Amino acid sequence: MIMVKGKVDGKEYQEPFSKGILARSLTTADMGSKKAYEAATEIELKLIENNINVISITELSEFVADYLRNEDPAIAEKYLKWRTLRKANGPLIILIGGASGVGTSSMAFELANRLGLKNLISTDMIREVMRKIVSKDLSPVIHKSSFNAYESIRIPKLASNPVVEGFRNQVEVVSVGVEAIIERSIKEGISTIIEGVHIVPGFINEELIEKYNIVVFTLTISDPEIHKSRFYSRCRQPWVKRSLQSYLDNFNSIRETQDFIVNQAKLSDSYIIDNVDVTTTIDMMMNDIIDKYGGIK
Numbered sequence: 001m002i003m004v005k006g007k008v009d010g011k012e013y014q015e016p017f018s019k020g021i022l023a024r025s026l027t028t029a030d031m032g033s034k035k036a037y038e039a040a041t042e043i044e045l046k047l048i049e050n051n052i053n054v055i056s057i058t059e060l061s062e063f064v065a066d067y068l069r070n071e072d073p074a075i076a077e078k079y080l081k082w083r084t085l086r087k088a089n090g091p092l093i094i095l096i097g098g099a100s101g102v103g104t105s106s107m108a109f110e111l112a113n114r115l116g117l118k119n120l121i122s123t124d125m126i127r128e129v130m131r132k133i134v135s136k137d138l139s140p141v142i143h144k145s146s147f148n149a150y151e152s153i154r155i156p157k158l159a160s161n162p163v164v165e166g167f168r169n170q171v172e173v174v175s176v177g178v179e180a181i182i183e184r185s186i187k188e189g190i191s192t193i194i195e196g197v198h199i200v201p202g203f204i205n206e207e208l209i210e211k212y213n214i215v216v217f218t219l220t221i222s223d224p225e226i227h228k229s230r231f232y233s234r235c236r237q238p239w240v241k242r243s244l245q246s247y248l249d250n251f252n253s254i255r256e257t258q259d260f261i262v263n264q265a266k267l268s269d270s271y272i273i274d275n276v277d278v279t280t281t282i283d284m285m286m287n288d289i290i291d292k293y294g295g296i297k
């Protein structure tokens, strides 16, 4: 049995070589899961052929990188960049925003799967907790949806856009919870993905973003018909208890919130991705993360 040795907090440990663990790190380097498992099996055979019984994590990474260079240099490069990121001096916090229905939940789930991240939370959940704690009288705005929050606040007559005013009010409140999750994740050293309509560039504490490994994505759907179809696709699932009609009735307001979010993203350091195709979106997010944090912060 091949043993892999590593070091945690200065203490050495050894664990059996696992094809599954190696295959997962190859999938984060963009290799398909079937090919990743085949590659892990071949790498294990090569280690045995070289009579290697104990190998350090660093030596194993170099051994894998050499193997990948012969297979596909682009994947070798992504693998090494991802290894660098994993040695970063702190957890990776990924924020995925976008108007209702653009796919923030689905893409967050896919990305967490690809990266092997376990900590995933939605801003809808944060808002739900806030609704239990803060009464409708005290903060009516969080007891509404993002696209009809304006119905619950006093809108100055001169407000440029009531829908956006209401949305902004709700985002400001929920952002307090988002920052709490970011700070806790950093304190515990746990990489985390936070997704939802309330992830709006410019509303998250800039110092946090500057200081830690935080990457912000804004998903959009430029084609309104594709956007509308997403509500059908989501509400078709029998376990979803969200009314399709409510989204269709408020679709124009949802599009107005998207315009506001995208404008905010253009003013800030946020990647904007038109979420048309799952694979393209995930590949773009992976590339952006590796490009931005391939080095150590």
Ligand SMILES: Nc1ncnc2c1ncn2[C@@H]1O[C@H](COP(=O)(O)OP(=O)(O)OP(=O)(O)O)[C@@H](O)[C@H]1O
Residues within 6 Å of the ligand: 098, 099, 100, 101, 102, 103, 104, 105, 106, 107, 196, 197, 230, 231, 233, 234, 235, 275, 276, 277, 278, 279, 281
């Ligand atoms: N890239 C994509 N290609 C095809 N379908 C997608 C894509 N992204 C999401 N979907 C589908 O669109 C529907 C809406 O996605 P999702 O629930 O993730 O949106 P959301 O942004 O989280 O919405 P909300 O914020 O209202 O919860 C789902 O049925 C999902 O499967």
Ligand SMILES: O=C(O)[C@@H](CO)OP(=O)(O)O
Residues within 6 Å of the ligand: 100, 101, 124, 144, 145, 146, 147, 196, 197, 242
């Ligand atoms: O507020 C919203 O825009 C949506 C999605 O976040 O939530 P709900 O399904 O409660 O309307």
